[in-house]
Amino acid sequence: MTALETLPPWLLLPVAFFLVLGSTLTLLGAFGLFHLKSFYDRIHAPTLGTSWGTAAILLASILAWSWLQDRVFLHELVIGICVMVTTPVTLMFLGRAALHRDRVEARGGVTASAAAVPPAQATSKQPLPAGE
Amino acid sequence: MTTLLWLALTWAQIALGLAACLATYRILVGPRAQDRVLGIDALYIAVMLLFIVTGMRLGTPFLFEAALVISIAGFVGTISLAKFLLRGEVIE
Numbered sequence: 001m002t003a004l005e006t007l008p009p010w011l012l013l014p015v016a017f018f019l020v021l022g023s024t025l026t027l028l029g030a031f032g033l034f035h036l037k038s039f040y041d042r043i044h045a046p047t048l049g050t051s052w053g054t055a056a057i058l059l060a061s062i063l064a065w066s067w068l069q070d071r072v073f074l075h076e077l078v079i080g081i082c083v084m085v086t087t088p089v090t091l092m093f094l095g096r097a098a099l100h101r102d103r104v105e106a107r108g109g110v111t112a113s114a115a116a117v118p119p120a121q122a123t124s125k126q127p128l129p130a131g132e
Numbered sequence: 133m134t135t136l137l138w139l140a141l142t143w144a145q146i147a148l149g150l151a152a153c154l155a156t157y158r159i160l161v162g163p164r165a166q167d168r169v170l171g172i173d174a175l176y177i178a179v180m181l182l183f184i185v186t187g188m189r190l191g192t193p194f195l196f197e198a199a200l201v202i203s204i205a206g207f208v209g210t211i212s213l214a215k216f217l218l219r220g221e222v223i224e
Contacts, residue, residue: 020144023148026177030174034157054180068191076196082207083180090211093215
C-alpha cells in the first residue's frame with residue numbers, strides 16, 4: 001500500500017475500477033458454481049472468472065506496475081494468455097468426460113444411446129491410406 | 133483518493149476469498165467427480181487472482197511469479213484429472 005500511494009488520480013480510478021470489476025465477476029462466477037443445479041449449467045459459471053475476471057485484474061496490475069516501475073510492464077500478459085488459451089481446452093475436455101460418464105450410466109438427463117461409442121474409439125485416428 | 137484504492141483492494145481480496153470458499157464448497161460437496169474437478173479449476177483461478185491482488189497491495193513482485201506457476205500447474209492438473217475421468221488412466 002505504501003508504493004501504490006504514489007499513483008496519480010487519473011490512473012488510480014481505472015486501477016480501482018478494474019480491480020472491483022474483476023473480483024466481482026470472479027465472485028459471481030463462483031456463486032454460480034455454488035448455486036446452479038446441473039453440472040452442464042455449472043460448467044459455464046467459472047468462465048466469468050477466467051475471461052473478464054482475470055483480464056480486468058491483470059489490466060489493473062499492468063497499469064499499477066507500469067507506473068511503479070516507470071516502464072511498460074507486460075509480464076501479466078503471460079498469465080493472461082496462459083489462462084485464456086488453456087481454459088476452453090480444459091472445459092471442453094471436462095465436459096466431454098462428464099458427457100461420457102453420464103452416457104455410460106444414463107444419468108443427469110442424458111439418454112444412454114446405443115450408438116454412443118466411447119470417445120476413445122470415436123476420436124481415434126482413421127487408418128491412413130496405403131500410399132502414405 | 134488513496135482511500136478509494138484501499139477500498140478497491142480490500143473488496144477485491146474479500147470477493148476473491150469468498151470465491152475460493154464457494155469453489156471449496158463445490159469440491160467438498162459436489163455430487164460427482166466432474167463437479168469436484170470443476171471446483172478445483174475455479175479454486176486455482178480465484179487463488180491466482182488473489183495472489184496478484186495481494187502482490188499489488190504489498191508491492192512485491194514475488195507473488196506474481198507464484199501466480200504464474202499456479203496458472204500453469206492448475207492447467208496441467210485439471211487436464212490430467214479430466215483425462216482420467218474420460219479414459220480411466222492419465223498416461224496411456
